[in-house]
Amino acid sequence: MLLQDVIFRLGEYWAGEGCLIGLPYDVEKGAGTMNPLTFFRALGPEPWRVAYVEPSRRPADGRYGENPNRLFQHLQYQVVLKPSPDNVQDVYLGSLERLGIGPEHDVRFVEDNWEAPTLGAWGLGWEVWLDGMEITQFTYFQQMGGVELSPVSVEITYGLERITAYLQGVESVFDVKVSPDVTYRQLYLDAEYQQSRYAFEVADARWLQEAFTSAEAEARRALDAGLYLAAYDLALRCSHLFNLMDARRAVGVSERMGLIERIRSLTHQAATAHLARVEG
Amino acid sequence: MELLLEIGVEELPAAAVVPALDWLVAATGKLIADAGLGDARVRGYSTPRRLAVHAAGFAPQAPDRVVRTRGPSLRAAYDEAGRPTAALGGFARAQGVGVETLVAEEGPGGAYIYAQRTVLGRTAREVLAEGLGDLVLGVPFARTMRWGTLAVRYARPIRWIVALLDAEPVAITVANVTSGRLTRGRRGEAPLVVSEPGAYVSLLAERGIVVDRDERRHRIVAQGDALAHERALTVDWRTETLDEVVDLVESPHPFLGEFPAEALSLPEAVLVTTMTHHQRYLPVRDARGALAPFFLGVMNHGDEAVVRLGNERVLRARLADARFFYENDRRRPLADRVEDLAAVTFYTGLGSLLARARRLERLTPRVARAMGLTGEELAQAARAGRLAKADQTTDLVRELPELEGIVGARYALESGESEVVAAAIGEQYLPRGPEDDIPASPLGRALAVSDKLDALVGLFSAGREPTGSEDPLGLRRAALGVIRILMEMSPSVAVAELIAAAAETWELGARSGEVAKQVAAFLHTRLEVLLVQRGYRPEVVAAVLAAGADALGEVKARVEALTAFLADPLAMDLAVSHRRAARILRKAPPEGSGGRSGGEPAELELEAALERVEPELRRALAQGDYAAFFRAAAALRAPVDRFFDEVTVMAEEAPVRDFRLSLLRRTVAACSGVADLGRLGGTT
Known part of the structure; x- marks a missing residue:
């Protein structure tokens, strides 16, 4: 099954479960959770169902395209169901069946507690193992933006490259066929190499720090003007800059906590501003 | 009666x-017993998706109880004509009994009216219908x-509940789930009907689900051994992993997978x-005990051939990752990485790991010398200290943080460092827990002690001592590591000197004395806790520590000797005498000069005993022979007793008093070398 077919089938499946098929968000980010379709919609009382693909950048995971399984950027398929339905595990297993992963496989739910400190978010759940391989992060959100959630949303995040590599029987994600004519290698190898080199060797640590400080200040201005969505975009930028600094090893353990706290403060304020608006 | 309660959940941790x-x-x-239904035989069952209890042998109903309630006084109960008063009628109505059933009884407070009612014992069904919900939650x-x-709130969502009393359901509703007799088999299969509690285990067994945890473990081990045996191999049953695997599957099916033999060249x-x-x-x-290119997996569902291939593929990919990191790390000698540590913070406000490496470079040789290391081990101590943290910037440690130290040791060897240095780097984090071994090599022990003292002194200087039950920085574990290493291998080393050396390398200046004192006190407390946990009596441990404990390692020997000595009835007498002497001394004037005997035989006997015993005690202490110490001290007991019986210490004549007090001072001092015996004297 082609990678684009996996995306199509998951889209069809989740649309059938009442999900809006959303779009990736155009700010660099480390995970689909950071898309406003998840971050803001998990807050407040309104029911919500959404599914979308999210390219997610993790600079420290970059391996110059030399490692068959590690990527600077990977594709997440993100599903959020709010409130979490009672049969959510079965519904999820139904999505795997749609991809041709049936009862001949060993699918297991292994404890994994998820946390995104810059988002002030955490939840309990599992990593889902397909024959020993982690293919999905499955989380009942308990907090988002530092706010206790009720109702609780469940987040299902599929790792698209891994699942597709498994379905295609290839050992390297770069051998994955995205379309009949194009491989993952053709699409992303250059980007993997260049982005890894940039993150690990070239990025200017001082510029990253300055950019972080300036984006943070701008986010505060936007918050002061009541424009929390604009502020949130800037907080995401801070988060990505922080990840770049981290990959460049330009952050000490002590500074690390401080920088995370600064981003968390922005996302927390954006969350409370949003709640104030929707609960008006 | 028989009860089955099954709580169906999404996979528990x-x-x-x-x-x-x-x-x-x-x-x-307890629920059954407290309700008066008797003692039930209760068994627990579990899989990742269910917690269940089966209880049998309890009564269907609790026995009836007679309840007596006191009413009005006899005088207020009947009027002059002997007719029931309004008060009596009200009481009877409130109790729900007729006036004619009431009885009058004489008691210490006079005659009163009593009502007697029989309260029917509650049925098991009532008790369970009311109590099971709270049990679940x-x-x-x-x-x-x-x-x-x-x-x-629960560990994971509750999805179904089975509650059966004999063959009938007990209805409870918990977390929006109403109980019944339907359980679930494997995922994707139709629910199963549990006809009665006794049928539960076999019903699920028919679906391949083993709800008895011990049975599941047993099967995994038996089948795993058999699979390995076919290839003349053995499974390395690591308890922690096996225990976890048992709680990750409900239909265990072990299988043997393979990985490429080239991967065996990675560090084990x-x-x-x-x-x-x-x-x-x-x-x-x-x-021969070497790793074979196989692994034992335990699957839960699926077709073994498919599942095995998938698992093999995953392990191959993971080992390829590890190979990638390993080859990448080896491009540079380990020593080149030390300067990179400047970019890694040790702890907020406490500088970088490079500063830590430099401190360890200075501290380790001093600790090594104090611990009696010589020759190459001592000569290499600075090198081991300098390189100890160099593996922190490697990809492999970043990927597998639990291998810090072990990775450093391997890279040290590959970079041409000496074997003693490599071994020490590999052992610096030992012991990792109370059951873990201490480092096997002398330099490993010196480095481990240096590493832990460096962290303790630094973090205490930053005010990060653990509070309450929280110990996020692992300081208790570090203290325990220092104690165990010194206790087992270097008992006579004065820990205060090591702490002082660590404080010096931290360059704490004027604060160094105060921080060193805090760290020493912390080590003493941890030592006390450790010895009490190991079963020594708290007051014995406290008595030994009160006598001073600079050589931490000797404390255990002293505690053991004192514990043995206390089995002798003499010991308590001596302790009591010691206390008495100490009490008198507390009230006594400061030591006078000179003094002379009052001529009492008991005085002279005690003096003679002291003259005889004191050198023996000193010798025993010097040799660390604490049993001999107590044997010698025991000889003082009779003279001391006699002294107290026959002599008035606080004599009127000052020189005589001074002499007698000096005898007591010598007695207390003589007995205090190993432990403060006065703490053992009870309350007399």
Whole structure:
């Protein structure tokens, strides 16, 4: 099954479960959770169902395209169901069946507690193992933006490259066929190499720090003007800059906590501003 | 009667299952017993998706009880004509009995009216219908969550409940789930009807689900051994991994997978950690004990051929990752990485790991010398200290943080460092827990002690001593490591000197004395806790520590000697005398000069005994022969007793008083070398 077919089938499946098929968000980010379709919609009382693909950048995971399984950027398929339905595990297993992963496989739910400190978010759940391989992060959100959630949303995040590599029987994600004519290698190898080199060797640590400080200040201005969505975009930028600094090893353990706290403060304020608006 | 309660949940964390089940078994027995239904035989069952208890042998109904209630006084109960008063009528109505059933009884407070009612014992059904809900929700979990729109908290969502009393359901509703007789088999299969509690285990067994945890473990081990045996291999049953695997499957099916033999050239720790921590496989070894290119996995569902191939593929990919990191790391000698540590912070406000490496470079030789190291071990101590943290910037440690030290040791060897340095780097974090071994090599022990003291002194200087039960920085563990290493291998080393050396390398200036004192006090407290945990009497440990404990390692020997001595009845007498002497001395004037005997025989006897015993005590202490110390001290007991019986210490004549007080001072001093015996004297 082609990678684009996996995306199509998951889209069809989740649309059938009442999900809006959303779009990736155009700010660099480390995970689909950071898309406003998840971050803001998990807050407040309104029911919500959404599914979308999210390219997610993790600079420290970059391996110059030399490692068959590690990527600077990977594709997440993100599903959020709010409130979490009672049969959510079965519904999820139904999505795997749609991809041709049936009862001949060993699918297991292994404890994994998820946390995104810059988002002030955490939840309990599992990593889902397909024959020993982690293919999905499955989380009942308990907090988002530092706010206790009720109702609780469940987040299902599929790792698209891994699942597709498994379905295609290839050992390297770069051998994955995205379309009949194009491989993952053709699409992303250059980007993997260049982005890894940039993150690990070239990025200017001082510029990253300055950019972080300036984006943070701008986010505060936007918050002061009541424009929390604009502020949130800037907080995401801070988060990505922080990840770049981290990959460049330009952050000490002590500074690390401080920088995370600064981003968390922005996302927390954006969350409370949003709640104030929707609960008006 | 027989009860079955099954709580169906989404997959519980493996570590949560056993404590939850233990609680549930005990609480079920207690619920039944407290209701007066007798002692039930309770058994617990579990899989990742269910916690269940089966209880049998309890009564269908609690016995009836007679309840007596006191009413008005006899005088107020009847009027002059002998007719019931309004007060009596009201009492009878309130009790729901007729006036004619009331009785009058004489008691210490006069005659009163009593009502007697028989309260019917509650049935098991009533008790369970009322109590099972709390039982379900009462299970304690380390971490809980909410789900859907509910306010209930549990380890994971509750999805079904089976509650049967004999063949009939007991209806309870918990977290929006109403109980019944429907359980679930494997995922994707139709629900199963439990006809009666006794049918539960076999019903699920027919579906391939083994609800008895011990049975599941047994099967995994038996089948795993058989699979390995076919290839003349053995499974390396690591308890921690096996325990976890047992709680990750409900239909265990072990299988033997393979990985490419080239991967065996990776450090063994990398292979084992990848298999156990990351994949929950058990390593497999050949006849010589070396790792074989196989692993034992335990699957839960599916077609073995498909599942095995998938698992092999995952392990291959993980080992390829590890290979990538390993080859990458080896491009540079380990020593070149030390300067990179400047970019890694040790702890907020406490500088970088480079500063730490430089301190360890200075501290380790001093600790090594104090611990009696010589020759190459001593000569290499600075090198070991300098390189200790160099592996922190490697990809492999970043990927597998639990292998810090072990990775450094391997890279040290490959970079041409000496074997003693490599061994020490590999052992610096030992012991990692109370059951863990201490470092095997002398330099490893010196480095481990240096590493821990450096952290203790630094973090104490930053005010990060642990509070309450929290110890996020592992300082208690570090203190315990220092104590165990010194106790087992270098008993006579004065820990204060080592702490002072660590404080010096931290360059704490004027604060160094105060911080050193705090660290020493912390070590003493941890030592006290450790010895009490090991079964020594708290007052014995306290008595020994009160006599001073600079050589931490000797404390245990002293505690052991004192414990043995206390088996002798003489010992308590001596302790009592010691206390008496100490009490008198507390009130006594400061030591006078000179003094002379009052001529009492008891005085002279004690003096003579002291003259005889004091050198023996000194010798015993110098040799660390604490048993001999107590044997010698015991000789003082009779003279001291006689002294107290026959002599008035506070004599009127000052010189005589001074002489007698000086005898007591010598007695107390003589007995205090190993322990402050006065603390053992009880309250007399």
